[in-house]
Amino acid sequence: MQSKKINIKEIAKRANVSIATVSRALSGNNNVTKETQSKILKIAHELNYRPNLLARSFVKGKTNIIGLILPDISDEFFSEIIKSVDDTSYQNGYFTMVISSHGNRSLVESINTMMSSRIVDGLIVLLSTVNDEIKKTLSSHSIPIVAISGDTSIGNYDIITIDNYKSSRDVVKYLYKKGYKKIAYINGPDENGDAILRYKGFCDECKKLKLTINPVWIVKGDFTLSGGEEAANQLLQNKERPEVIFAANDMMAAGCYNSLVKNGYKIPEDIGVVGFDDILISEYLTPPLTTIKVDTETLGKYATEKLINRINGSDVTKHQVVTVNTELVIRKSC
C-alpha cells in the first residue's frame, strides 16, 4: 500500500535536489558528485524506485523493444529462433515482442501495425513465402527490418538466410558417394523460397553427377507430415522403386517413414530417407534421420545483432544478405 507515487520528483524532494540531478545520478551521468549520487541512490533504493520505462521510451523515442513477427508460432523451428533472438536481444539490453500472424491477422497487417506504432525499435520478420505485397511492405519501412528468409531476392532490407542450394547439393553428393543412383525427391510448396532453392540444388547436383532424374520420382509436397506420407505413397506406386527418398524437409521425411513402414519397407535396407532442417524429432525417429542441420541459434543471433546495429546506427552499410552455415548430420536412415 504505497500511498505516494515513487518517481524522480519524489526522490528529488527527499534528496533536496532537482529532478535533473536525480535523473543524472540514476543514469550514471558523470556530471554529479559522488556524495550527491550516493545520497540519491540510497533514497531511490529505500523507496524501491523503478523508472517508468514507458516515460523514458516516450521522451527518448526509443523503446529498446524489438519485434519478432512469425507466420505461425507453433513450429519448432520458429520456437528455437524465438529463443535465440530473445537471448541475443536481452544480452544487448533489448526486450523481444513476439507477434504471430496466424489466424485472423495477416503478415502484412502485423508488419504495418508494428512499423507505425513506435512500440518497437526494429523488426525481425520470419518469412516462409515472399510475395510482392510482402516485399513492398517490407521495403517501405520506417524502422530497421531484418528478414529471416529463404527468398534472397533483393528487397530494401537485410536478409539472414541459410545456403539451401549448397546444402541440397551436399545431400545429393553424399548419397552418390554412398552408392545411391536412383534418388526420388519430395518438393516443398511452389512459392516457398527455401523449397525452390533446395530443389534447384538437387537438380543441379544430379546433373553434375550425371544422375538421370526420373520425372515420376519428383513429387510435390507441402512441408507437412501427411503431405510427406502421401508423396511417399505416390512414389511407391511406380513400377520402378527409387533407392532413396530426399524429402525437402524433415517433417515430410517423417511422413515418408509412416508410409514406408505401413507398406512394409525397411529403412534404410529397402529404401533410404534423407531430410532437411534437423528438427527435434529427427533424432528420435527409428532409424534416426540423416538430414541437414540448420543452425537456428546462429540464425537468430545474426538477425538480432544485425538489427540492433541498424537501430543504434553502428551499421550503416547497404542492406545485406548473410548466409548461415549448415551441416550434414549423418545418422542411420540411408
Added chain:
Amino acid sequence: MQSKKINIKEIAKRANVSIATVSRALSGNNNVTKETQSKILKIAHELNYRPNLLARSFVKGKTNIIGLILPDISDEFFSEIIKSVDDTSYQNGYFTMVISSHGNRSLVESINTMMSSRIVDGLIVLLSTVNDEIKKTLSSHSIPIVAISGDTSIGNYDIITIDNYKSSRDVVKYLYKKGYKKIAYINGPDENGDAILRYKGFCDECKKLKLTINPVWIVKGDFTLSGGEEAANQLLQNKERPEVIFAANDMMAAGCYNSLVKNGYKIPEDIGVVGFDDILISEYLTPPLTTIKVDTETLGKYATEKLINRINGSDVTKHQVVTVNTELVIRKSC
C-alpha cells in the same frame, strides 16, 4: 521523406480545430459532430497518420501489452502456449511480450523487471518448479499475475493448471484394465509440482487397485530424453521385469524407447510404455505413444482471459485455481 512530423497537433492545424477535438474524433468519442469527425478522419488518412502508441500508453498508464515469462522458451510445450496466449491476447486487443528466463536471466529477476517497468499491464508466468522465492515474488505483485503451473499450493495469484493427479490415476486405471499388473514408474524431478502430483496419483491408484508397488520399479528421472533412457536401463537390470513402464512425461518415454530397442525388447509385446503430455513426437514414435494429452490451447486461452479480466477489472474475485481437462490418448505403445 516526410518533412513534418505527423501528430494530432499537425492534424489540428490543418483541420482548424484544437488537438482535443482531433483526439476525440480519432477515438470515436461521440461528443463531436459528424462533419468535424469526417473532416479530421480524412486529413488523418491523407497524412497517413498513426497514433503514437507509446504516448497514449504513457498518459493512460496502460500499454495493452501482456508479458509471458517462460523458464525456457525452446520446449515445444511452451511454444504451443505462446501461440495460444498470443492469439487470445490479440483477439482482445493486446500484444504479447515473451520473456524467457534462461541463460543469465533468472525467473525472479524477469518477473521483477516486468512488474516494475510498467511496460506490461499483466503477467502470465509459466512455472515448472515453484520455490519460496518465486512464490514470494509473485505474491508481491503490483500488476495482475496468472501462473500456469502444476504447483497449486496457495499463493496470492491465479493459477491455471491441469489435473495431474487424476490423469495419472486414469493411466493406471487404463493399464490395469488392459491386464497389466507389474507397473514401473519413472518419476520427474523432486521439486517439480507436476511431477509430484503425477507420482501421487500413480501411488494412490495402485493402492486402490491393490497393485503392489515394487520399490525397485520406481526410479527417478529428470524429464529429459537421456534421463528416461538411463532410468529404463536401470529398470531392466532388475531380475524381475515390469510389464509396462509409466514415464512421468513423454520425453522420458521416448528415452525408454531408445533403451528398450537397444536392449532388444519389443514395444508393446515385451514391455509397454505410456507417457504424459502428448508432445509432437509422441505420435511419430514407433509405435505411437499412448499418453495423456494436455490441452495447451485451452491452458493458454484460460490464462490470458483470466489475466485480461483482471486487468480491466471485470474479474475482482479472490484468486483462483482453474483446472483444464486432460484426455487419455490411446495409441499402440501398450
Added chain:
DNA sequence: TATTTACATGTAAACGTTTACATATTAATA
C-alpha cells in the same frame, strides 16, 4: 586578488497523447 575554467546543479521545455474543466453554441423547454 582578479579572471578564467571546469564542474555541479537548477530551470524549464519537450515528447504526443488524453481528459477535466471552461466556454461557446445550439436545441429544448417554460
Added chain:
DNA sequence: TATTAATATGTAAACGTTTACATGTAAATA
C-alpha cells in the same frame, strides 16, 4: 422571448522522463 439543458469545441494540465541551456560554485590560472 427568456431560461435551461444539451452538445460541441477549446484550453490547459497531466503523465515521468530526459536534456539543452542557464546559473552558481569552487578550483586553477594569471
